[in-house]
Each structure stands twice: as structure tokens, then as C-alpha cells.
Amino acid sequence: MSQDVEPAAAQSAPPTGTRTKANETLEDYTLRFAPRSYRKWSVGVVATSALGGIAYLADFAIGANIGISYGTVNALWGILVFAVVIFLSGFPLAYYAARYNLDLDLITRGSGFGYYGSVVTNVIFATFTFIFFALEGSIMAQGLELGLGIPLWIGYAVSTIIIFPLVVYGMSLLSTLQLWTTPIWLILMVLPFVYLLISHPDSVSTFFAYQGEKGQGSASLGSVMLAAGVCLSLIAQIAEQIDYLRFMPPRTPENSRRWWCAMVLAGPGWVIFGAAKQVIGLFLAVYLIANVAGGAGFANEPVQQFLITYTNIMPAWLALTLAVILVVISQIKINVTNAYSGSLAWTNSFTRITKHYPGRLVFLGVNLVIALILMEANMFDFLNTILGFYANCGMAWVVVVASDIVINKYVLGLSPKQPEFRRGMLYAVNPVGFGSMIIAAGVSILAFFGVLGETLASYSPLVAIVLAFVFPPIIALATGGKYYLRRTDDGIEHAMHDEYGNPSGETLRCEACEQDFERPDMTASGTGAGYVCSLCLSTDRAGAHVLPEQTAAP
Incomplete structure (x- = not known):
């Protein structure tokens, strides 16, 4: 190497x-x-x-x-x-x-x-x-x-x-x-x-x-x-x-x-x-x-x-x-x-x-x-x-994300394979991961402090791992995966990835800060006037640049 x-x-x-x-x-x-x-x-x-x-x-x-x-x-x-x-x-x-x-x-x-x-x-x-x-x-x-x-x-x-x-x-x-x-x-x-x-x-x-x-x-x-x-x-x-x-x-x-x-x-x-x-x-x-x-x-x-x-x-x-x-x-x-x-x-x-x-x-x-x-x-x-x-909280978080990537993305196909992080493209809270983590962390913490019995206290890490692994697919199936994406179209025609599947290096101009950023960081602006970068979206208090929720597939 x-x-x-x-x-x-x-x-x-x-x-x-x-x-x-x-x-x-x-x-x-x-x-x-x-x-x-x-x-x-x-x-x-x-x-x-x-x-x-x-x-x-x-x-x-x-x-x-x-x-x-x-x-x-x-x-x-x-x-x-x-x-x-x-x-x-x-x-x-x-x-x-x-x-x-x-x-x-x-x-x-x-x-x-x-x-x-x-x-x-x-x-x-x-x-x-x-x-x-x-x-x-x-x-x-x-x-x-x-x-x-x-x-x-x-x-x-x-x-x-x-x-x-x-x-x-x-x-x-x-x-x-x-x-x-x-x-x-x-x-x-x-x-x-x-x-x-x-x-x-x-x-x-x-x-x-x-x-x-x-x-x-x-x-x-x-x-x-x-x-x-x-x-x-x-x-x-x-x-x-x-x-x-x-x-x-x-x-x-x-x-x-x-x-x-x-x-x-x-x-x-x-x-x-x-x-x-x-x-x-x-x-x-x-x-x-x-x-x-x-x-x-x-x-x-x-x-x-x-x-x-x-x-x-x-x-x-x-x-x-x-x-x-x-x-x-x-x-x-x-x-x-x-x-x-x-x-x-x-x-x-x-x-x-x-x-x-x-x-x-x-x-x-x-x-x-x-x-x-x-x-x-x-x-x-x-x-x-x-x-x-802390270990119980940390395990619940990391294992939930791993479970979502491996099972929900690649086995069940309910979670989008391409990672999304931009405001407006995601719902505020998704019960699949958030709910799974709360359940796994909460139950394992109760076990850690002996609330569920002294015997189970020794196994609180195992409780956190098992619950964090099984609940994401259960909740994803129960919700049909509908809380992952608020939108499937970010309003930009340019390709997100290059011929090898890597994030594109093409740059676009942000209408809010008037700076150039690469394609994966951008979405179309809700104003309809151009593109906006992810940081300007995050700091947009009025939400003027945030795209509306997509009610139907494009």
C-alpha cells in the first residue's frame, strides 16, 4: 500500500x-x-x-x-x-x-x-x-x-x-x-x-x-x-x-x-x-x-x-x-x-x-x-x-446503521443504496433507525442497571447488539420504507456519479453564497432560480431554498 x-x-x-x-x-x-x-x-x-x-x-x-x-x-x-x-x-x-x-x-x-x-x-x-x-x-x-x-x-x-x-x-x-x-x-x-x-x-x-x-x-x-x-x-x-x-x-x-x-x-x-x-x-x-x-x-x-x-x-x-x-x-x-x-x-x-x-x-x-x-x-x-x-448507546447507534446498510439497502431494497444527507431530500425523522436505536439503547441500559434482573445485566451489550440488528428491518418492513426519502429527485440533471460510481467532480454555482461546489453537495433551489449548496440549505432559516415534498415519483 x-x-x-x-x-x-x-x-x-x-x-x-x-x-x-x-x-x-x-x-x-x-x-x-x-x-x-x-x-x-x-x-x-x-x-x-x-x-x-x-x-x-x-x-x-x-x-x-x-x-x-x-x-x-x-x-x-x-x-x-x-x-x-x-x-x-x-x-x-x-x-x-x-x-x-x-x-x-x-x-x-x-x-x-x-x-x-x-x-x-x-x-x-x-x-x-x-x-x-x-x-x-x-x-x-x-x-x-x-x-x-x-x-x-x-x-x-x-x-x-x-x-x-x-x-x-x-x-x-x-x-x-x-x-x-x-x-x-x-x-x-x-x-x-x-x-x-x-x-x-x-x-x-x-x-x-x-x-x-x-x-x-x-x-x-x-x-x-x-x-x-x-x-x-x-x-x-x-x-x-x-x-x-x-x-x-x-x-x-x-x-x-x-x-x-x-x-x-x-x-x-x-x-x-x-x-x-x-x-x-x-x-x-x-x-x-x-x-x-x-x-x-x-x-x-x-x-x-x-x-x-x-x-x-x-x-x-x-x-x-x-x-x-x-x-x-x-x-x-x-x-x-x-x-x-x-x-x-x-x-x-x-x-x-x-x-x-x-x-x-x-x-x-x-x-x-x-x-x-x-x-x-x-x-x-x-x-x-x-x-x-455510554457503550449501550454507542452500540445501538453503530449497529443500527450497519443493519440498515446491509439488510435494508442490499437485502430488502427498502433503503436507498446511494446515501442521502441533504436537507429537503430527507424527512426530519425516520422511525426505522431512530426508533430502533431508542429501543435497543433503552432496553440495554435497563438491563445494564439490573432493572431486568441481575442475570441479564451481564448481557446488556448483547441485548443492545441483537435489538439494534433486528429492529431496523422490522420497522422498515412495517413502514414500507416510505420515511427514507422526502424526494427522489433533487432537480439537477447533471449526473451524480462518474463512470466508476464515484461522486462527480463537476462544479455548480450556489445562488445563495455565489460559490462553486461539486455536484453531490448541491440541489436545485426552491426558488427555481438555480442551485444551492448543502450548507446554505442547513442555514436557511426561512426555508426558501428547500425543495417542496415530492408527492409523486417523477
């Missing part, structure tokens, strides 16, 4: 039709289809940028925690369940993002939720970004305290402030940052694991024999599902992968193989790396518990896992230096993605509800402030409950 970097001028050149009120190069097409004129990166650069965002250390802590609680066997089975669910549910979402150059909110709108119905999923995703920003920022602050003696409260602020300038220029800067830091991060992460396998081969048998605090030596379905439930709180990570994948170049016969490899690896394939990190985190934790005095007290802390292992390989000063470097690189790589994706999610929701577009950078600041408050207030004592609650 090629990873050649495009010329800097090509990456940062402003797109055709830069808006006067919002420079789309800075805004990274927050509310829009990502146009062909801006997507100048190779498939390798896009994939590397997307995978750079999974450098977080929380996976090491998650793997360690579930292993300590339920034992190695149950933890490994739980991680496997997590990986299978994430891959299967993430594949159709990633494909649509890369193929049609849309973020997950825009995909969600046309996959059963409706124009306003997907706002609730945006809030779910935005919550994911600031919760995990706070979690990752706190790990970075711990590294700064350990290596440089910086007090935690200052470290929280530093880990937040440093992110803002790195995210301002969106994909143009993030692609370069992720590309150049990934090799260093990989070496520092893999080194301790390889060292232990070679120098302490007995650590492998110790690892598999570890029974955890509850002494569970054999697999237990309840424990496996509880472990999987913790891991599945990361299900919304696919939305962050998609925020990069939407910049994939058009798929052609010449690049088809590389395009598919990049899409799979950087889309649902992120879970392969995530699961590996969780296993390594558990492996290092078991090693510390078995070989280091008092290791049980800090075995689940990634900073300590790497520092102690590094110390066995090299001088203490170098071990500390490398541990701090690993922590800082890891947290910057993931938190630029958390901050970037969160800013997109908040802006999308705010603009649709208020019909006002404040710009992505405003909500970049909002997301960072919320995360900093969480860190400074030391609210992590109840974050496990929050994550468990």
Missing part, C-alpha cells in the same frame, strides 16, 4: 469556491460531502493518518483491568467478541464513508435516522470524544508528572492546550503529524512485549494461567460478556476512523486493490490493533503482578507498565525518557483525533438545530474545555459507570 506524501502545495491549496464566511480548508468540509478537489492524499496517507489516531494507551489499561477482574481466559474471549462485533459492524460504515466521502453523521441521516433524527447520534459521538479526551489527557498528565515533575493539574491544562493549534488546520496538518509519528510509536510500544517474550519465555505460561482477582480459571459466558462490554465502549471509534476515511481518493481500476486494503485496514481493521494493544496491556500487567513487588497496585497503569519494562532493558534515565516520550506521542496522536472529531460532531448538531454555522473552531474550543473540566474535577471515580452506560 503506497504511503507517498502528496506535495505540500497540493495538500493545502484552498478548494474551489472557498466560502467568504468560513474557509473550507480550515473547516475541513464539516457539514458537507468532502469534494474531489480537496482530496489530494494517496490511499496510503489517508490510511496511515486514520490508524495514527488509535495510538491511545487506554487500550492497555482496559485489557489489564478486564484481565485483573475476570482472568486471562475470560478477558481474551471478551476481547475476541469485541473485535468481531466491531469489525462486522464497522465494515459497511467504513465502506460508505470511503466510497461516498461522507462522515458518519451524514451517513446516519440517510441510513434510517432522517435529517434531524441523527442529531441524537451526534451528541452520543461528541460525548465519546470528550470523555476519551479526558481519559487520555489524564494519562499524558501522569506521564508528565512522572518524568518531569509537573503537577497533575498543570499537566491536565498542558495536555489540553497543546492540542488546539494541532487541530486548527484539520486534515492538512493531521495527515503529516500522524504519518511521521507512527513509526516511533510502533517501536516504543512493541519493544517491551518483544523483550519479555525473548528474555522471559515463562511469562507466556504465567499469562495464560492467570485467574484474576475472582479466581476464574475457566471461561464463563457472563464474565466474557462483562469483559466484552467494557471493550465495546470503544465502538464509536469507527466514527473517528471515518473522519479520515472520507478523504479517500476516488476508487478506480488502477487503484482498486490499494483502495480496498486501505479502507479495510484503516476502517474496521482498527480493531485488530486495538485488540492487540488490549492483549499486550494484560500481558504486561500479569508480568508486573507476578514479578514486581507491589505490582498489583499499579499493574493497570500504562505508564508504569512501560517504565518498568524499559528499566529491565536500559539505564533508568533512558527508560524514563522513553516512557514519557511514548506517553506524550500516544496521547497527542489520539487526542488530536478526539478533538477534531468532536468539533465536527458538535458543529453538525448545532448548525442543524439553530440554522447558524459558527465554524468548526468554535466547537473545537468547546470540546477541549469540557474535557479539561472533567480532568481538573477528577471525575474518573464514576467514569466506569458512564462508559458502561
Whole structure:
């Protein structure tokens, strides 16, 4: 897979039709289809940028925690369940993002939720970004305290402030940052694991024999599902992968193989790396518990896992230096993605509800402030409950969209295969996706908190997954799929796609802002005077440009 970097001028050149009120190069097409004129990166650069965002250390802590609680066997089975669910549910979402150059909110709108119905999923995703920003920022602050003696409260602020300038220029800067830091991060992460396998081969048998605090030596379905439930709180990570994948170049016969490899690896394939990190985190934790005095007290802390292992390989000063470097690189790589994706999610929701577009950078600041408050207030004592609650909502959302794409679009044919996101083309709310998510999330949350019985509490992730998978086709069949499209004709005669099925690169002039945008972003104006872009439609308070509901097929 090629990873050649495009010329800097090509990456940062402003797109055709830069808006006067919002420079789309800075805004990274927050509310829009990502146009062909801006997507100048190779498939390798896009994939590397997307995978750079999974450098977080929380996976090491998650793997360690579930292993300590339920034992190695149950933890490994739980991680496997997590990986299978994430891959299967993430594949159709990633494909649509890369193929049609849309973020997950825009995909969600046309996959059963409706124009306003997907706002609730945006809030779910935005919550994911600031919760995990706070979690990752706190790990970075711990590294700064350990290596440089910086007090935690200052470290929280530093880990937040440093992110803002790195995210301002969106994909143009993030692609370069992720590309150049990934090799260093990989070496520092893999080194301790390889060292232990070679120098302490007995650590492998110790690892598999570890029974955890509850002494569970054999697999237990309840424990496996509880472990999987913790891991599945990361299900919304696919939305962050998609925020990069939407910049994939058009798929052609010449690049088809590389395009598919990049899409799979950087889309649902992120879970392969995530699961590996969780296993390594558990492996290092078991090693510390078995070989280091008092290791049980800090075995689940990634900073300590790497520092102690590094110390066995090299001088203490170098071990500390490398541990701090690993922590800082890891947290910057993931938190630029958390901050970037969160800013997109908040802006999308705010603009649709208020019909006002404040710009992505405003909500970049909002997301960072919320995360900093969480860190400074030391609210992590109840974050496990929050994550468990959140996981059920996240799973309900992602699996519902996946079910709609796979079953309703390709099996039943009730949902339009071409994704639609433009105002006026969609109904405000579609009961297929919106209703399914509410049912799946609501029932699984009740199960999570024990309302449906203590036995079912362990299986709340499974409840969310099953209900989210089966209800979209049931409701689609019951409604005949009539709430997907308000209109089937957008009033433009020009073709939406090129000869290879990629979104067209032809440009049209928006009568509202008098700028040029590519065909997939446009509809005919309700005034009958020309065309209008999707952002002007979103901010049209009077609705003058919105096409009327189509009462009969054209």
C-alpha cells in the first residue's frame, strides 16, 4: 500500500469556491460531502493518518483491568467478541464513508435516522470524544508528572492546550503529524512485549494461567460478556476512523486493490490493533503482578507498565525518557483525533438545530474545555459507570446503521443504496433507525442497571447488539420504507456519479453564497432560480431554498 506524501502545495491549496464566511480548508468540509478537489492524499496517507489516531494507551489499561477482574481466559474471549462485533459492524460504515466521502453523521441521516433524527447520534459521538479526551489527557498528565515533575493539574491544562493549534488546520496538518509519528510509536510500544517474550519465555505460561482477582480459571459466558462490554465502549471509534476515511481518493481500476486494503485496514481493521494493544496491556500487567513487588497496585497503569519494562532493558534515565516520550506521542496522536472529531460532531448538531454555522473552531474550543473540566474535577471515580452506560448507546447507534446498510439497502431494497444527507431530500425523522436505536439503547441500559434482573445485566451489550440488528428491518418492513426519502429527485440533471460510481467532480454555482461546489453537495433551489449548496440549505432559516415534498415519483 503506497504511503507517498502528496506535495505540500497540493495538500493545502484552498478548494474551489472557498466560502467568504468560513474557509473550507480550515473547516475541513464539516457539514458537507468532502469534494474531489480537496482530496489530494494517496490511499496510503489517508490510511496511515486514520490508524495514527488509535495510538491511545487506554487500550492497555482496559485489557489489564478486564484481565485483573475476570482472568486471562475470560478477558481474551471478551476481547475476541469485541473485535468481531466491531469489525462486522464497522465494515459497511467504513465502506460508505470511503466510497461516498461522507462522515458518519451524514451517513446516519440517510441510513434510517432522517435529517434531524441523527442529531441524537451526534451528541452520543461528541460525548465519546470528550470523555476519551479526558481519559487520555489524564494519562499524558501522569506521564508528565512522572518524568518531569509537573503537577497533575498543570499537566491536565498542558495536555489540553497543546492540542488546539494541532487541530486548527484539520486534515492538512493531521495527515503529516500522524504519518511521521507512527513509526516511533510502533517501536516504543512493541519493544517491551518483544523483550519479555525473548528474555522471559515463562511469562507466556504465567499469562495464560492467570485467574484474576475472582479466581476464574475457566471461561464463563457472563464474565466474557462483562469483559466484552467494557471493550465495546470503544465502538464509536469507527466514527473517528471515518473522519479520515472520507478523504479517500476516488476508487478506480488502477487503484482498486490499494483502495480496498486501505479502507479495510484503516476502517474496521482498527480493531485488530486495538485488540492487540488490549492483549499486550494484560500481558504486561500479569508480568508486573507476578514479578514486581507491589505490582498489583499499579499493574493497570500504562505508564508504569512501560517504565518498568524499559528499566529491565536500559539505564533508568533512558527508560524514563522513553516512557514519557511514548506517553506524550500516544496521547497527542489520539487526542488530536478526539478533538477534531468532536468539533465536527458538535458543529453538525448545532448548525442543524439553530440554522447558524459558527465554524468548526468554535466547537473545537468547546470540546477541549469540557474535557479539561472533567480532568481538573477528577471525575474518573464514576467514569466506569458512564462508559458502561455510554457503550449501550454507542452500540445501538453503530449497529443500527450497519443493519440498515446491509439488510435494508442490499437485502430488502427498502433503503436507498446511494446515501442521502441533504436537507429537503430527507424527512426530519425516520422511525426505522431512530426508533430502533431508542429501543435497543433503552432496553440495554435497563438491563445494564439490573432493572431486568441481575442475570441479564451481564448481557446488556448483547441485548443492545441483537435489538439494534433486528429492529431496523422490522420497522422498515412495517413502514414500507416510505420515511427514507422526502424526494427522489433533487432537480439537477447533471449526473451524480462518474463512470466508476464515484461522486462527480463537476462544479455548480450556489445562488445563495455565489460559490462553486461539486455536484453531490448541491440541489436545485426552491426558488427555481438555480442551485444551492448543502450548507446554505442547513442555514436557511426561512426555508426558501428547500425543495417542496415530492408527492409523486417523477
